Amino acid sequence: MDVWSSLMDGFATALTPMNFLYAVIGVILGTAVGVLPGLGPAMTVALLLPVTYALEPTSAFIMFAGIYYGGMYGGSTTSILLNTPGESSSVVTAIEGNKMAKAGRAAQALATAAIGSFVAGTIGTALLAVCAPIVVKFAVSLGAPSYFAIMVLALLAVTAVLGSSRLRGFASLSLGLAIGLVGMDSVTGQRRLTFGQPLLADGLDIVVVAVAIFAVGEALWVAAHLRRTPLHAIPVGQPWMGRSDWKRSWKPWLRGTAFGFPFGALPAGGAEIPTFLSYVTEKRLSKHPEEFGKGAIEGVAGPEAANNAAAAGTLTPMLALGLPTNATAAVMLAAFTSYGIQPGPQLFESQGPLVWALIASLFIGNLLLLIINLPLAPLWAKLLQLPRPYLYAGILFFATLGAYSVNLQAFDLVILLILGALGFMMRRFGLPVLPLVLGVILGPRIEGQLRKTLQLSAGDPAGLLGEPIAVGIYVIIAVILLWPFAFKLIRRNTPVAAASGAALATDADDAVHSNHNAVYSDHKEQP
């Protein structure tokens, strides 16, 4: 079956009245929860997971598609109207967006964000529909050695490239891998790290881990540092754009999409780098560079499009390889597994109708967002006024409910509290949470591929290099791990000595991140 006819089948599934209703519910729930301060898209998906348990997989994933884009969009509304973004990917949107809102142009800022998200999301989803089957075709030819290498690359890249301290990233990753070890070993059936506790034999439920780290950790952390005078949200009417706004927005939308999708699709892409690149590009190309820093619409249109295109891009490795590269995709992957669906290149074959229905509902969700959110924006803005005690008590309440309803055992709540405390500590001491969550999810699968590889080579470690793709990936891994050192050496103007293999030795900020931090600190200094 070719892409087109599969996609049309997908639309047929997604547009049945019941499934369409789930898409609408997903979009509204996703936006409503995403708008709430302190709740990013990943936490939104994690908290809403239990709602989907009673549904059959197809309907559940159609709802997810809505929640995914809804959560994304909700986050940008928050950052424009409140100025302090919860997600690193909306940091850039907040810079110009909040300036626009303060200057009385909140309606235009929200409109260009909404329409830009729609444009980028639609193009991104189309690219996903075209690219994913190609990646799958390439991926089915890969064996265990290559998979092992790709997964290691994804883990290391996320750990080493994102965040400001590599050392703390690796600490977080190691903790995640350790948590992933808990439970029965899949090959020999031996119990690892269960401490004689039978309830741990099946391992930790990934939903419980995700809710603990994202929701409980965040609620406890905010509680410890709650702002006594909540930020003032800027009231907003119906979003709209004038002629000149359209004229200034459409090119940044397209350029933002072009930045966002490829970065999202890369193992360590994420949305931070493309939103930042888009901002810099728009600033350079703009006919009104003097407006930047005072509320330039291009500075909202471009990064917001990049953010959404990256969100679509992220789904490419997620669906085609079973490889999550950001927190939201990681949680969605966990949802796949909880339905007994094995992620990976076989997914398109074994669950074809489901995957295409998911892709089709991404298109539908995108359109619904535009239709629903433009008129509902004033209502979303009101959600920002929710008293903080209710908001964070509510997060804890629903986190508990979600984690408990997975297995209906109080033991899971103990785990939730312990890991929530861990999440609190990580936020306190600057350990990024994403490497931990990816470590928990990918750890067991990496181990599986490693054992398969060495089983095929009868224990010979050379088997790891048995496929040319694998060798190529190890070269990339070496470059990622070593380039900050090489960069440092060049900057010091010393003759380039061989950078030693002590890859973990320092936690130097690399070039991208020192730029990045400039944006962050810039942003924090705003009044």
Next chain:
Amino acid sequence: MTPLATGLKGRSELGVALLLGAAGVVVFLDANGLVTPYSKSDPVGPKTVPFIVAGMLVACAVLLAINVLRGGKGEAEGGEDVDLTHPADWKTVLPLAGAFVANILLIDWAGWVISGTVLFWGSVLALGSRRYVRDGLISVALSLLTFYGFYLGLGIALPAGLLEGIL
């Protein structure tokens, strides 16, 4: 203050290094205790990966300790409602954790409607709301709504506990 105490002041991040190190040792000891006959079909065995992870944890612990002693510092995470200018407010966090623990202890015995009410009410109070009656009503309403919502809408029967037969 002794020189040691002065050296440790403001270095609470060393606790993180300690935790990483301890986790590494636990992972190592646990894996070391596994008994595995050599098997041709599984040359890697269940021990190898735990050993690697244990090594990573210990390495991170040591490097983090060095980093902190040299003056390195993790950047605490900001957010919409986070104000990092005041120190951690344990008077909020501990009662909040208390409400959470109360829920764990109560849920199987007293049922979700009661334990959920305690959880929400306790959390709201801990977070500084002082409208006791309104908060209480909202807590009961939320617990009842989720109980019936999960039962009727999702087919998940949360424990009814003490109120069994009434609900």
